[in-house]
Amino acid sequence: MSFHQKYFFGLMVFFMGVDPLCNIALAIETAPVVKVESRSPLSVSLLERGVKHNISISKKINDEIEGVYTDLHLQDLNGDGVHEVVATLENHGGVNQCSKAYVVNLSDYSLDNLVFDSGPLCNYKIYHKYLISSYREGAIWREDVYKIEGRTAQVVFADSCIGCGEVVRRKYDLRGNYFQYLARDSRDFEKRSPILAIVSSMRAEVFSSPVVLSRKYLTRGDKVIVIQVDDSRSDISWVKFRYEGEIITDGWVKCDDIDYCNSL
Structure with a gap:
């Protein structure tokens, strides 16, 4: 047998062995x-x-x-x-x-x-690995962002008041617990970052609730996440916050003690 005959015979044997393996691989990789x-x-x-x-x-x-x-x-x-x-x-x-x-x-x-616990599945769209449900409830727009794993739709964010200027966002963990805070308004849910405020007073007293003083303080330059604004009282406005330093601190401060209130 010449060199060329041996070469082509070897190629035939190689491809005969590879083809069944390719078929097996394709069968495994092809989705149902x-x-x-x-x-x-x-x-x-x-x-x-x-x-x-x-x-x-x-x-x-x-x-x-x-x-x-x-x-x-x-x-x-x-x-x-x-x-x-x-x-x-x-x-x-x-x-x-x-x-x-x-x-x-x-x-x-x-x-x-497929159960969507946060709200109805309306006007939905797919973005990367996320499924987004957008719907109007009363006068406001809401948007729920899900990740789907198997038969479970896990809510990641639940945003309300889209287009209001500030969004109320609930950020969920894998156990279904959430942290609620104010976020910047945007059509793109990934751009709805937490609204941060900087303490402008030299020393800001922290309250466990409006008018109930705790023994905690913030100092000038501390950055806090704005959770809620309460201006229902005629004498003073309050801001509920979270400070994520060495120790996470939640509480209320007087609106005048942070720079956020200058823009209100």
Whole structure:
């Protein structure tokens, strides 16, 4: 056998061995494909590694969708490659176009509700790894920012009064606890940074509540996060704050003791 024959024979053997490995890798990397087979009654299937599975749908989910939600579509809400089922209501000229979302449970091939605890899912949009729900409640706009992990929608920020000049923000941790403070107003939720104030008095007394003095003090130059402003009293305005120094301090200071009140 000549050199060229040996060379091409070796290449054939190499590619014959590689091709099955590539097919295996592609099968592993390809995300399961969700398909809506029927809208009434709702029927959903999942194609996973070449095998088709019929998705079990409870009567409760069928009843809440059928005849109520006119728009039914598939969308990958969390970026994992597996599409969720999204049912959207007609808004009939209103500002809130709200939806329900359902996730396919790959462990038992059922359809589960994706629950949004902070508020309704309306006028939603996807930004990077975040799902943002924006809706008007009464006269104010609210925006809830979620991260979706599996079947759980974990709220990260809950912002109210978008467009009011200052936003009331709740920042949540993984356990569902939140810290509420005032943030700068912006259409972009990532630009809603905490409103900071600097102590302008030489020594600012800290109160556990308005007019109830504690034994704590802030000094000129200390930076505090503004949580709330209380100007309901005619004699003096108060600011609820958090000071994140070596020790976290929460309390109230007189408005005159910080520079923030100069802009009010």
